[in-house]
Amino acid sequence: MGCNGGKSEKSDLNKKVWAWMAGKTTTADSDWEHMFSNAAQAGIDAIILECHGGYPEVLGDSLSFRDSAAIRIIKTALPFAQKYNLELHAWIWTTNRTEMSLRKAHPEWYQVNAQGESCLDIKLYNREHYRWICPSRPETLEYMKERVSELADIDGLAGIHLDFIRYPDAILPYGLHESRGVVQDKVYPLWDFCYCEVCRERFKAQTGTDPIELEDPTSNDAWMRYRWDVLASFASELSKEIKSHGKIASAAVFASPEESRKLVRQDWVNFRNTDILFPMIYHKFYSWEDSMVETATRQGVEELKAAGNPAVLCSGLFVGHVPKERIQEFFGYAVNGGSKGICLFSLEGINRTEGYWEALGEAVKEFKR
Numbered sequence: 001m002g003c004n005g006g007k008s009e010k011s012d013l014n015k016k017v018w019a020w021m022a023g024k025t026t027t028a029d030s031d032w033e034h035m036f037s038n039a040a041q042a043g044i045d046a047i048i049l050e051c052h053g054g055y056p057e058v059l060g061d062s063l064s065f066r067d068s069a070a071i072r073i074i075k076t077a078l079p080f081a082q083k084y085n086l087e088l089h090a091w092i093w094t095t096n097r098t099e100m101s102l103r104k105a106h107p108e109w110y111q112v113n114a115q116g117e118s119c120l121d122i123k124l125y126n127r128e129h130y131r132w133i134c135p136s137r138p139e140t141l142e143y144m145k146e147r148v149s150e151l152a153d154i155d156g157l158a159g160i161h162l163d164f165i166r167y168p169d170a171i172l173p174y175g176l177h178e179s180r181g182v183v184q185d186k187v188y189p190l191w192d193f194c195y196c197e198v199c200r201e202r203f204k205a206q207t208g209t210d211p212i213e214l215e216d217p218t219s220n221d222a223w224m225r226y227r228w229d230v231l232a233s234f235a236s237e238l239s240k241e242i243k244s245h246g247k248i249a250s251a252a253v254f255a256s257p258e259e260s261r262k263l264v265r266q267d268w269v270n271f272r273n274t275d276i277l278f279p280m281i282y283h284k285f286y287s288w289e290d291s292m293v294e295t296a297t298r299q300g301v302e303e304l305k306a307a308g309n310p311a312v313l314c315s316g317l318f319v320g321h322v323p324k325e326r327i328q329e330f331f332g333y334a335v336n337g338g339s340k341g342i343c344l345f346s347l348e349g350i351n352r353t354e355g356y357w358e359a360l361g362e363a364v365k366e367f368k369r
């Protein structure tokens with residue numbers, strides 16, 4: 001930090017514009033050049049670059065845990081970011097870890113549902129990438145601290161961004177039920193995680209109850225709280241690790257605190273040490289009206305305050321849900337709700353929508369005025 005002329009200080013987060021982008025080791029120089037120059041031209045300040053997603057690349061010895069591909073992606077992108085004065089953050093998936101090296105070495109680290117099935121043995125929501133490590137285990141935290149550290153060691157990188165830092169969806173966002181062919185009027189055992197040995201034993205030691213025997217686990221406050229707390233602690237510890245390397249810690253979280261706890265057991269207002277929280281207010285996936293962007297933002301800001309959490313909130317918007325003629329209006333919803341800046345998903349979405357770069361450039365100019 002500091003290498004960007006103090007650009008990353010919290011005081012400068014006001015009206016900062018961010019965007020998520022996917023990176024590959026195969027991304028051509030001309031593509032980095034195109035995306036980063038357009039982003040800078042449109043007034044974007046920071047790019048959150050995916051370097052480890054649901055289908056992570058593997059370089060060299062696949063038995064090694066060191067994420068050489070992620071490191072290479074960041075190191076390749078950095079000179080382009082510096083050229084265009086863009087702040088660069090490394091975006092990784094966190095509890096959702098699909099690397100085969102890990103699955104083979106430690107299948108016992110993976111989450112188990114209320115039917116006793118490991119997420120390694122079933123294809124949840126028919127998604128190959130839905131493989132989740134359990135946040136209760138000290139070993140999974142150690143593993144992720146190592147992954148975070150090897151990236152945080154990169155000079156010139158501004159921060160590490162934790163995505164998929166949650167449980168698998170107990171309930172999918174409401175607007176997705178029909179297309180995914182699920183009926184989720186309540187939480188069903190197939191989608192209710194984590195009932196691994198460690199979680200069951202730890203909860204039983206605390207309360208005397210084996211959670212797998214609960215008639216209605218969702219109505220058991222202590223069992224819900226247990227899962228919220230172990231995940232929040234996992235996020236807090238990882239954030240602390242990121243900051244110990246002098247980098248900014250941030251996380252992508254579900255749209256509002258209440259929906260996050262309910263749908264994915266993610267109590268993000270209690271993620272301590274995380275500098276910036278980016279609620280992904282992709283409102284149409286929740287079947288929400290446009291103005292809910294403002295409401296959800298405000299709920300997040302108010303709950304953070306009530307929890308005594310100094311983290312900054314920056315609303316994430318889905319480009320496909322924000323027509324190019326109305327960008328300004330949506331930025332207004334976020335800012336009126338108390339968001340410090342705006343983060344857009346994604347640069348690719350902007351790039352493939354005719355006229356979006358120009359419209360965004362105009363909107364950002366107006367926004368920062």
Ligand SMILES: [Zn+2]
Nearest residue numbers: 134194196199
């Ligand atoms: Zn567990």
